[in-house]
Amino acid sequence: MKGDPLLGRCLLRSLAVACLIAAAAGCGSGFKTVPVGGKVLVDGKPLAGADATVLFRPDPSKGNTLNLDFAGSVDEEGNYTLYHGNSNRGAAPGWYKIAVVATEQLEVRKPPSTPEEKRRFRPGPSAHFRKSMIDTKYNLPTSSGIEIEVVENPAPGAYDLKLTGPATR
Numbered sequence: 001m002k003g004d005p006l007l008g009r010c011l012l013r014s015l016a017v018a019c020l021i022a023a024a025a026g027c028g029s030g031f032k033t034v035p036v037g038g039k040v041l042v043d044g045k046p047l048a049g050a051d052a053t054v055l056f057r058p059d060p061s062k063g064n065t066l067n068l069d070f071a072g073s074v075d076e077e078g079n080y081t082l083y084h085g086n087s088n089r090g091a092a093p094g095w096y097k098i099a100v101v102a103t104e105q106l107e108v109r110k111p112p113s114t115p116e117e118k119r120r121f122r123p124g125p126s127a128h129f130r131k132s133m134i135d136t137k138y139n140l141p142t143s144s145g146i147e148i149e150v151v152e153n154p155a156p157g158a159y160d161l162k163l164t165g166p167a168t169r
Contacts, residue, residue, distance in 0.1 A: 031066060033090030034152050037081035038159030040100060042134055046078030047163075050133040052102035054080045054161065056091055056148070057141040064094030074102065095149050097141035100161060103130040134163045 040047040040054065052074035058064035070091040072080040082091045112120075138144045148159060 031092040033084070033088065033092055034150060035081075035089060036070065036091040036150055036159055037072070037079065038157070038161060040074050040078045040080060040102070040161045040163065042102075042163050043165050044162075047074055047102055047133065048076055048078060049105060050074065050102040051105050051130075052080075052100065052133070054082070055099040055101075055141065056082060056096040056150070057099065058092075059095040059097050059147065062095035062147075062149075064092075064096065066092055066094065068092075070096075074100075091150050093150050093152060095147060097144065098138075098146035098148055098161065099141040099144055100134060100138045100163060102133040102138075104133060106130060132166050134165060135167055138163055 036056070040052065054072050054074060056070040058066040058068070068084055070082040070084045072082045074080045081089065083089055084091065132139075138146070146161065151158075
C-alpha cells in the first residue's frame with residue numbers, strides 16, 4: 001500500500017504555510033542582525049586617505065557557527081558599517097575574528113593627450129602595488145588578534161578598531 005496522496009498534499013500545504021509564517025516573522029534569512037559600525041584608528045588617529053575594508057568572520061570556537069562574513073568599507077573619517085548579502089545592513093550577534101585591509105589610495109593617472117606626452121609615455125606593469133597603511137598582521141582574521149562579540153546593545157565604541165601602523169624596517 002503506497003502513501004495517501006491526500007496526506008502528502010496536506011503535509012506539503014502545512015510546510016508551505018510554515019515557511020510563509022517564518023518569512024513574515026523576519027526569519028527568512030535564518031538569522032537576526034543588529035547594526036554594527038565603528039571607527040578604525042591607526043596609532044590613535046582615524047584612518048584616512050586609504051582604501052580600506054573591515055571584515056568580521058564568525059568564530060566557531062566561541063559558538064558562532066554562521067557560515068557568512070560581514071564586511072564594510074572605511075570612509076574618509078575612519079568610520080565603517082557592516083553589511084551582508086545584497087546590501088543588508090548589520091551582523092548577526094555572536095563572536096567574530098576581525099580582519100582589516102588598508103592600502104594607500106590608487107593614484108589614477110590620466111592618459112597622455114598631447115603628442116609630446118604620448119611620445120614620452122612609458123606604460124608600467126599592469127599590476128599596481130600599493131603600500132599598506134596598517135601592520136599587515138591585521139589582513140587576516142587568523143593573525144589580527146582582534147576578537148569582538150556583536151551584541152544587541154553594545155557600549156559606545158565597542159566596535160572601534162585600534163590598530164598600529166605598518167612596521168618600519
